[in-house]
Amino acid sequence: MSNYADILAELSEATPVFRRYARALGAGVGLVVADGLVHSALQGLGARLRAREVTPNDAEAARIEAYKAITSLAAHKYQVASGPGPRHPPIVHGLAALDFTDRAVLLLVSLEGFGYDAAADIAGISRETVFMRLQRARALLANWTANSGGIPQVSAARSSAHLRVVK
Template sequence: MSRKAEILEGLGGIVPALRRYSRALAAGAGHALADDLVQGALQSVGARIRAKELRPADLAEARIEAYAALTAMAAKRLGPASRPAPRHPPIVHALAELPFDDRAALLLVSLEGLGYDSAARILATPREALLSRLMRARAALALDGLHSPDVGARRPVSHLRVVK
Protein backbone atom coordinates (compact mmCIF):
# COMPACT_ATOMS: atom_id res chain seq x y z
CA MET A 1 0.00 0.00 0.00
CA SER A 2 1.34 3.44 -0.90
CA ARG A 3 1.91 6.13 1.72
CA LYS A 4 -0.87 8.26 0.21
CA ALA A 5 -3.36 5.37 0.41
CA GLU A 6 -2.25 4.64 3.97
CA ILE A 7 -2.94 8.23 5.03
CA LEU A 8 -6.31 8.30 3.25
CA GLU A 9 -7.30 5.08 5.00
CA GLY A 10 -6.07 6.43 8.33
CA LEU A 11 -8.30 9.49 7.96
CA GLY A 12 -11.26 7.15 8.35
CA GLY A 13 -10.05 6.36 11.85
CA ILE A 14 -10.42 9.96 13.01
CA VAL A 15 -14.10 10.20 12.09
CA PRO A 16 -15.33 9.81 15.71
CA ALA A 17 -13.11 12.68 16.86
CA LEU A 18 -14.18 14.86 13.95
CA ARG A 19 -17.84 14.10 14.67
CA ARG A 20 -17.41 15.03 18.34
CA TYR A 21 -15.72 18.30 17.41
CA SER A 22 -18.26 19.08 14.71
CA ARG A 23 -21.25 18.47 16.97
CA ALA A 24 -19.80 20.66 19.71
CA LEU A 25 -18.85 23.34 17.19
CA ALA A 26 -22.39 23.33 15.79
CA ALA A 27 -23.65 23.71 19.41
CA GLY A 28 -27.01 22.03 19.08
CA ALA A 29 -27.65 22.88 15.42
CA GLY A 30 -28.29 19.22 14.67
CA HIS A 31 -26.48 15.99 14.00
CA ALA A 32 -27.23 16.08 10.28
CA LEU A 33 -25.39 19.38 9.82
CA ALA A 34 -22.49 18.17 11.96
CA ASP A 35 -22.19 14.95 9.95
CA ASP A 36 -22.34 16.91 6.68
CA LEU A 37 -19.44 19.04 7.91
CA VAL A 38 -17.38 15.95 8.73
CA GLN A 39 -18.10 14.36 5.36
CA GLY A 40 -17.28 17.56 3.51
CA ALA A 41 -14.01 18.02 5.42
CA LEU A 42 -12.86 14.45 4.72
CA GLN A 43 -13.77 14.75 1.05
CA SER A 44 -11.90 18.04 0.79
CA VAL A 45 -8.74 16.69 2.41
CA GLY A 46 -8.92 13.44 0.42
CA ALA A 47 -9.31 15.31 -2.85
CA ARG A 48 -6.39 17.60 -2.02
CA ILE A 49 -4.17 14.62 -1.17
CA ARG A 50 -5.13 12.79 -4.38
CA ALA A 51 -4.55 15.95 -6.44
CA LYS A 52 -1.15 16.30 -4.74
CA GLU A 53 -2.04 19.79 -3.51
CA LEU A 54 -1.51 18.51 -0.02
CA ARG A 55 1.35 16.23 0.92
CA PRO A 56 1.03 15.34 4.57
CA ALA A 57 4.07 13.58 5.94
CA ASP A 58 1.95 11.50 8.28
CA LEU A 59 -1.54 10.95 9.61
CA ALA A 60 -1.14 13.66 12.28
CA GLU A 61 -0.59 16.23 9.55
CA ALA A 62 -3.63 15.00 7.63
CA ARG A 63 -5.68 15.18 10.85
CA ILE A 64 -4.77 18.84 11.30
CA GLU A 65 -5.81 19.52 7.71
CA ALA A 66 -9.15 17.75 8.31
CA TYR A 67 -9.83 19.84 11.41
CA ALA A 68 -8.92 22.99 9.49
CA ALA A 69 -11.24 22.10 6.61
CA LEU A 70 -14.08 21.28 8.99
CA THR A 71 -13.63 24.54 10.91
CA ALA A 72 -13.56 26.61 7.71
CA MET A 73 -16.72 24.93 6.41
CA ALA A 74 -18.50 25.38 9.75
CA ALA A 75 -17.63 29.08 9.81
CA LYS A 76 -19.43 29.48 6.48
CA ARG A 77 -22.45 27.28 7.20
CA LEU A 78 -23.30 28.03 10.81
CA GLY A 79 -25.35 31.14 11.32
CA PRO A 80 -27.57 32.78 13.87
CA ALA A 81 -30.38 30.37 12.97
CA SER A 82 -28.19 27.51 14.23
CA ARG A 83 -29.25 27.72 17.86
CA PRO A 84 -29.77 24.87 20.32
CA ALA A 85 -33.25 23.78 21.33
CA PRO A 86 -34.42 24.52 24.87
CA ARG A 87 -34.00 20.83 25.79
CA HIS A 88 -30.22 21.01 25.36
CA PRO A 89 -28.07 21.25 28.51
CA PRO A 90 -26.80 24.66 29.69
CA ILE A 91 -23.26 24.02 28.39
CA VAL A 92 -24.58 23.70 24.82
CA HIS A 93 -26.40 27.03 25.17
CA ALA A 94 -23.30 28.66 26.65
CA LEU A 95 -21.16 27.36 23.78
CA ALA A 96 -23.69 28.65 21.25
CA GLU A 97 -23.44 32.11 22.79
CA LEU A 98 -19.66 32.26 22.28
CA PRO A 99 -18.33 33.91 19.12
CA PHE A 100 -17.44 31.23 16.57
CA ASP A 101 -13.66 31.81 16.73
CA ASP A 102 -13.63 31.64 20.54
CA ARG A 103 -15.76 28.47 20.51
CA ALA A 104 -13.51 26.79 17.94
CA ALA A 105 -10.36 27.65 19.92
CA LEU A 106 -11.85 26.38 23.17
CA LEU A 107 -13.06 23.12 21.64
CA LEU A 108 -9.81 22.35 19.83
CA VAL A 109 -7.78 22.75 23.01
CA SER A 110 -10.19 21.58 25.72
CA LEU A 111 -12.32 18.97 23.96
CA GLU A 112 -9.92 17.62 21.34
CA GLY A 113 -6.77 17.99 23.44
CA LEU A 114 -4.71 19.67 20.74
CA GLY A 115 -1.73 21.81 21.65
CA TYR A 116 -1.75 25.57 21.25
CA ASP A 117 0.46 25.47 18.16
CA SER A 118 -1.70 22.87 16.39
CA ALA A 119 -4.91 24.70 17.28
CA ALA A 120 -3.45 28.00 16.06
CA ARG A 121 -2.48 26.33 12.78
CA ILE A 122 -5.95 24.88 12.33
CA LEU A 123 -7.54 28.28 12.92
CA ALA A 124 -4.90 30.02 10.76
CA THR A 125 -4.12 32.49 13.52
CA PRO A 126 -1.06 33.43 15.55
CA ARG A 127 -0.55 31.58 18.82
CA GLU A 128 -1.11 34.78 20.82
CA ALA A 129 -4.51 35.33 19.17
CA LEU A 130 -5.47 31.74 19.98
CA LEU A 131 -4.54 32.26 23.64
CA SER A 132 -6.61 35.44 23.72
CA ARG A 133 -9.62 33.59 22.28
CA LEU A 134 -9.20 30.83 24.85
CA MET A 135 -9.10 33.32 27.71
CA ARG A 136 -12.25 35.07 26.47
CA ALA A 137 -14.12 31.77 26.02
CA ARG A 138 -13.10 30.44 29.41
CA ALA A 139 -14.03 33.71 31.10
CA ALA A 140 -17.43 33.74 29.39
CA LEU A 141 -18.17 30.19 30.52
CA ALA A 142 -17.01 30.95 34.06
CA LEU A 143 -19.33 33.97 34.18
CA ASP A 144 -22.21 31.67 33.28
CA GLY A 145 -21.34 29.64 36.37
CA LEU A 146 -20.66 26.50 34.36
CA HIS A 147 -17.23 25.90 35.85
CA SER A 148 -17.72 27.04 39.41
CA PRO A 149 -17.22 24.23 41.92
CA ASP A 150 -20.48 24.95 43.75
CA VAL A 151 -22.81 24.40 40.79
CA GLY A 152 -25.46 22.02 42.01
CA ALA A 153 -24.01 22.01 45.51
CA ARG A 154 -25.84 23.18 48.59
CA ARG A 155 -25.32 26.70 49.80
CA PRO A 156 -22.93 26.90 52.73
CA VAL A 157 -24.75 26.78 56.03
CA SER A 158 -24.63 29.97 57.98
CA HIS A 159 -23.48 29.64 61.56
CA LEU A 160 -25.40 32.78 62.53
CA ARG A 161 -28.83 32.22 64.02
CA VAL A 162 -31.64 34.56 64.76
CA VAL A 163 -32.31 34.64 68.51
CA LYS A 164 -35.64 35.99 69.77
Protein backbone atom coordinates in the same frame (compact mmCIF):
# COMPACT_ATOMS: atom_id res chain seq x y z
CA MET B 1 0.19 0.09 1.54
CA SER B 2 1.31 3.52 0.42
CA ASN B 3 1.64 6.58 2.62
CA TYR B 4 -1.44 8.04 0.90
CA ALA B 5 -3.50 4.93 1.70
CA ASP B 6 -2.24 4.94 5.31
CA ILE B 7 -3.28 8.56 5.72
CA LEU B 8 -6.74 7.89 4.28
CA ALA B 9 -7.15 4.90 6.60
CA GLU B 10 -6.16 7.03 9.62
CA LEU B 11 -8.62 9.75 8.63
CA SER B 12 -11.36 7.19 8.15
CA GLU B 13 -10.73 5.74 11.61
CA ALA B 14 -10.82 9.24 13.12
CA THR B 15 -14.25 10.07 11.65
CA PRO B 16 -16.12 9.63 14.98
CA VAL B 17 -13.72 12.10 16.61
CA PHE B 18 -14.27 14.59 13.78
CA ARG B 19 -18.04 14.18 14.18
CA ARG B 20 -17.82 14.91 17.91
CA TYR B 21 -15.83 18.08 17.19
CA ALA B 22 -18.28 19.24 14.49
CA ARG B 23 -21.24 18.67 16.81
CA ALA B 24 -19.61 20.64 19.63
CA LEU B 25 -18.51 23.36 17.22
CA GLY B 26 -22.07 23.69 15.94
CA ALA B 27 -23.44 24.01 19.49
CA GLY B 28 -26.80 22.47 18.84
CA VAL B 29 -27.06 22.53 15.05
CA GLY B 30 -28.13 18.89 14.92
CA LEU B 31 -26.49 15.58 14.27
CA VAL B 32 -27.36 15.40 10.59
CA VAL B 33 -25.94 18.85 9.85
CA ALA B 34 -22.72 18.15 11.77
CA ASP B 35 -22.27 14.73 10.17
CA GLY B 36 -22.85 16.22 6.72
CA LEU B 37 -20.27 18.88 7.46
CA VAL B 38 -17.66 16.26 8.38
CA HIS B 39 -18.50 14.24 5.27
CA SER B 40 -18.13 17.31 3.03
CA ALA B 41 -14.90 18.40 4.70
CA LEU B 42 -13.32 14.94 4.40
CA GLN B 43 -14.39 14.62 0.76
CA GLY B 44 -12.81 17.98 0.02
CA LEU B 45 -9.64 17.01 1.86
CA GLY B 46 -9.51 13.70 -0.02
CA ALA B 47 -9.78 15.55 -3.33
CA ARG B 48 -7.02 17.96 -2.28
CA LEU B 49 -4.82 15.00 -1.26
CA ARG B 50 -5.38 13.28 -4.62
CA ALA B 51 -4.62 16.52 -6.47
CA ARG B 52 -1.50 16.93 -4.31
CA GLU B 53 -2.62 20.40 -3.21
CA VAL B 54 -1.98 19.20 0.33
CA THR B 55 0.91 16.85 1.04
CA PRO B 56 0.97 15.94 4.73
CA ASN B 57 4.05 14.03 5.85
CA ASP B 58 2.23 11.80 8.32
CA ALA B 59 -1.16 10.98 9.80
CA GLU B 60 -0.90 13.76 12.41
CA ALA B 61 -0.37 16.40 9.72
CA ALA B 62 -3.33 14.95 7.80
CA ARG B 63 -5.42 15.08 10.98
CA ILE B 64 -4.59 18.77 11.38
CA GLU B 65 -5.57 19.35 7.74
CA ALA B 66 -8.89 17.59 8.42
CA TYR B 67 -9.58 19.83 11.42
CA LYS B 68 -8.70 22.87 9.27
CA ALA B 69 -11.19 21.75 6.64
CA ILE B 70 -13.93 21.08 9.22
CA THR B 71 -13.36 24.40 10.99
CA SER B 72 -13.26 26.39 7.76
CA LEU B 73 -16.41 24.77 6.40
CA ALA B 74 -18.18 25.16 9.74
CA ALA B 75 -17.36 28.88 9.83
CA HIS B 76 -19.39 29.30 6.65
CA LYS B 77 -22.16 26.74 7.27
CA TYR B 78 -22.90 27.56 10.89
CA GLN B 79 -23.31 31.31 10.32
CA VAL B 80 -26.98 30.86 9.45
CA ALA B 81 -27.66 27.97 11.83
CA SER B 82 -30.20 28.45 14.56
CA GLY B 83 -29.11 28.20 18.17
CA PRO B 84 -29.63 25.21 20.43
CA GLY B 85 -33.13 24.25 21.46
CA PRO B 86 -34.44 24.31 25.02
CA ARG B 87 -33.77 20.58 25.44
CA HIS B 88 -30.02 20.97 25.00
CA PRO B 89 -27.89 20.96 28.16
CA PRO B 90 -26.75 24.32 29.57
CA ILE B 91 -23.16 23.83 28.38
CA VAL B 92 -24.38 23.73 24.77
CA HIS B 93 -26.16 27.06 25.28
CA GLY B 94 -22.95 28.45 26.79
CA LEU B 95 -20.91 27.28 23.80
CA ALA B 96 -23.47 28.79 21.42
CA ALA B 97 -23.09 32.14 23.19
CA LEU B 98 -19.37 32.24 22.29
CA ASP B 99 -17.93 33.79 19.15
CA PHE B 100 -17.21 31.09 16.54
CA THR B 101 -13.42 31.45 16.69
CA ASP B 102 -13.42 31.51 20.51
CA ARG B 103 -15.52 28.33 20.50
CA ALA B 104 -13.25 26.65 17.94
CA VAL B 105 -10.08 27.45 19.91
CA LEU B 106 -11.65 26.31 23.18
CA LEU B 107 -12.77 23.02 21.65
CA LEU B 108 -9.48 22.39 19.84
CA VAL B 109 -7.46 22.82 23.03
CA SER B 110 -9.78 21.38 25.66
CA LEU B 111 -11.88 18.79 23.81
CA GLU B 112 -9.50 17.63 21.10
CA GLY B 113 -6.27 18.05 23.07
CA PHE B 114 -4.30 20.08 20.55
CA GLY B 115 -1.38 22.23 21.61
CA TYR B 116 -1.45 25.98 21.13
CA ASP B 117 0.63 25.88 17.94
CA ALA B 118 -1.61 23.27 16.30
CA ALA B 119 -4.76 25.13 17.40
CA ALA B 120 -3.34 28.33 15.91
CA ASP B 121 -2.59 26.53 12.64
CA ILE B 122 -6.08 25.02 12.47
CA ALA B 123 -7.90 28.25 13.35
CA GLY B 124 -5.67 30.32 11.07
CA ILE B 125 -4.61 32.74 13.79
CA SER B 126 -1.39 33.47 15.66
CA ARG B 127 -0.34 31.62 18.80
CA GLU B 128 -0.76 34.79 20.86
CA THR B 129 -4.31 35.17 19.57
CA VAL B 130 -5.01 31.56 20.60
CA PHE B 131 -4.03 32.46 24.17
CA MET B 132 -6.26 35.52 24.13
CA ARG B 133 -9.25 33.73 22.57
CA LEU B 134 -8.88 30.74 24.89
CA GLN B 135 -8.76 32.96 27.96
CA ARG B 136 -11.77 34.95 26.77
CA ALA B 137 -13.77 31.80 25.91
CA ARG B 138 -13.07 30.23 29.29
CA ALA B 139 -14.05 33.43 31.12
CA LEU B 140 -17.23 33.95 29.09
CA LEU B 141 -18.27 30.31 29.48
CA ALA B 142 -17.64 30.39 33.24
CA ASN B 143 -19.54 33.68 33.52
CA TRP B 144 -22.40 32.38 31.40
CA THR B 145 -22.81 29.17 33.41
CA ALA B 146 -22.62 31.10 36.70
CA ASN B 147 -25.27 33.61 35.59
CA SER B 148 -27.61 31.04 34.07
CA GLY B 149 -27.74 28.77 37.07
CA GLY B 150 -24.75 26.78 35.98
CA ILE B 151 -24.57 23.21 34.95
CA PRO B 152 -26.87 21.13 37.13
CA GLN B 153 -24.98 19.11 39.69
CA VAL B 154 -25.85 15.48 40.22
CA SER B 155 -26.22 14.34 43.81
CA ALA B 156 -23.50 12.07 45.20
CA ALA B 157 -25.95 9.19 45.63
CA ARG B 158 -27.11 9.47 42.04
CA SER B 159 -23.67 10.02 40.52
CA SER B 160 -22.23 6.88 42.08
CA ALA B 161 -25.11 4.67 40.96
CA HIS B 162 -23.10 3.36 38.04
CA LEU B 163 -20.41 2.18 40.48
CA ARG B 164 -22.70 -0.10 42.46
CA VAL B 165 -22.31 -3.83 42.07
CA VAL B 166 -25.45 -5.87 41.83
CA LYS B 167 -25.12 -9.31 43.43
